[in-house]
Amino acid sequence: MKTVVNPARASWSQLLKRPTMDLASIEALVRPVMEAVKNEGDAAIQRYTEKYDGVRLSEWAVSQAEFEAAEASVPAELKAAILQAKANIEAFHTAQQQDELKVETMPGVVCYRRSVSIEKVGLYIPGGTAPLFSTVLMLAVPAKIAGCKEIVLCTPPDENGAINPAILYAAKAVGVTKIFKVGGAQAIAGLTFGTVTIPKVNKIFGPGNQYVTAAKQLATKYGLAIDMPAGPSEVAVYADDAAVPAFVAADLLSQAEHGVDSQVVLVAANEAIVDKVKAEVDQQLQVLPRREFAEKSLANSVAVVLGNEADAVDLLNEYGAEHLILSVKEPWEVADQIINAGSVFLGNYTPESAGDYASGTNHTLPTNGYAKMYSGVSLDSYVKKVTYQQISAAGIQALGPVVETMAAAEQLDGHKNAVSLRLKSLKDV
Ligand SMILES: NC(=O)c1ccc[n+]([C@@H]2O[C@H](COP(=O)([O-])OP(=O)(O)OC[C@H]3O[C@@H](n4cnc5c(N)ncnc54)[C@H](O)[C@@H]3O)[C@@H](O)[C@H]2O)c1
Ligand SMILES: N[C@H](CO)Cc1c[nH]c[nH+]1
Numbered sequence: 001m002k003t004v005v006n007p008a009r010a011s012w013s014q015l016l017k018r019p020t021m022d023l024a025s026i027e028a029l030v031r032p033v034m035e036a037v038k039n040e041g042d043a044a045i046q047r048y049t050e051k052y053d054g055v056r057l058s059e060w061a062v063s064q065a066e067f068e069a070a071e072a073s074v075p076a077e078l079k080a081a082i083l084q085a086k087a088n089i090e091a092f093h094t095a096q097q098q099d100e101l102k103v104e105t106m107p108g109v110v111c112y113r114r115s116v117s118i119e120k121v122g123l124y125i126p127g128g129t130a131p132l133f134s135t136v137l138m139l140a141v142p143a144k145i146a147g148c149k150e151i152v153l154c155t156p157p158d159e160n161g162a163i164n165p166a167i168l169y170a171a172k173a174v175g176v177t178k179i180f181k182v183g184g185a186q187a188i189a190g191l192t193f194g195t196v197t198i199p200k201v202n203k204i205f206g207p208g209n210q211y212v213t214a215a216k217q218l219a220t221k222y223g224l225a226i227d228m229p230a231g232p233s234e235v236a237v238y239a240d241d242a243a244v245p246a247f248v249a250a251d252l253l254s255q256a257e258h259g260v261d262s263q264v265v266l267v268a269a270n271e272a273i274v275d276k277v278k279a280e281v282d283q284q285l286q287v288l289p290r291r292e293f294a295e296k297s298l299a300n301s302v303a304v305v306l307g308n309e310a311d312a313v314d315l316l317n318e319y320g321a322e323h324l325i326l327s328v329k330e331p332w333e334v335a336d337q338i339i340n341a342g343s344v345f346l347g348n349y350t351p352e353s354a355g356d357y358a359s360g361t362n363h364t365l366p367t368n369g370y371a372k373m374y375s376g377v378s379l380d381s382y383v384k385k386v387t388y389q390q391i392s393a394a395g396i397q398a399l400g401p402v403v404e405t406m407a408a409a410e411q412l413d414g415h416k417n418a419v420s421l422r423l424k425s426l427k428d429v
């Protein structure tokens, strides 16, 4: 991880460049997979599963027997942890339910808005280098609370054609049983077009590697919605002298270990903090089982020294990290100035891992700078806000002339007539 002291603003965007491929190049790799699945259906999914996951399966749907075996094999301690996390995620997401909004904008003109669940949703659970069963909770819990009718889950099989039992246990605990052993872009394509085996959905959710994320982005060109681009994990930590270097180092490594294309950014109030954190990183790396991944992502990462808090806040907002940890004396004060981040963690006792697993917030978050314009997954992601209105006779008499005037000015007489006829009918009474 290189260190840069007081970089000029003009150099920030280059300094903070993500290590991911540009969208056009990765789309070019993924488009043939989408097209093949569109044209050949299951046969193409079979072919790509063999190619990328190294396994040929005669059955992709997880069976009852597999759920039962998973239930039996997950240790009690892990089950209890999963259930506690589920309860916290449920509590936070249930509280996001909104009452129906009803406003009488003029006498007799009543407008209201209701949240209506998206009928068919596809949840992608990453499984390439680690089986992210926590993602099952993050995606399926709000889908259930929202009341989505059809919830389909896809996740890559291992080389033996199996799914990690904790993924199956978590899914069953939330009440999701339609699970297919398909991963990567081919899973996203299946959910996009529908095949004999995999149902087509309205919206695709979930994180994944660059291929999965690009495939999701392509899915939008075929009429589907997606939650947001949630690609390789990243974290920015802002540290001043109140930070604990060992904690900061651990937080950086917690995201660096996700994959070789992850990125971590340390913004520090002085150089001494960077030195201490780097020494801790070196030490902690020695015993990290996923050291190889972490080392590669650290090579794509940067420590920036900015003595001035306003500059640091500007840089953090320009980066728009998926996760931002504020290891500073007054985290609340800094948090109020953050406008671009997927999720913010305040103070020395708030590790990002807590949000990854169990505090209650959602860990499916925008990466690659998309935090500037997208929110992470929440209950809102699973609903459409439908507006309704009802206008009484008195209401149309009050509102009608406004609409007539505007429609005439737009030269849309058909619009005007729809009001004029009603006004006339009321005059004739
Ligand atoms: N942003 C978020 O909210 C968030 C949350 C959790 C995880 N993540 C990220 O999700 C990612 C998970 O990645 P993963 O790879 O472990 O699992 P994954 O399930 O996303 O991807 C594995 C699949 O990728 C496909 N694949 C592998 N190599 C390929 C190639 N060369 N061409 C085309 N397809 C290929 C395979 O089909 C495989 O099944 C990590 O980058 C992690 O940081 C992000
Ligand atoms: N940090 C990931 C989101 O970028 C989520 C996760 C799942 N498991 C561990 N971490």
Ligand SMILES: [Zn+2]
Residues within 6 Å of the ligand: 233, 254, 255, 258, 356
């Ligand atoms: Zn993580």
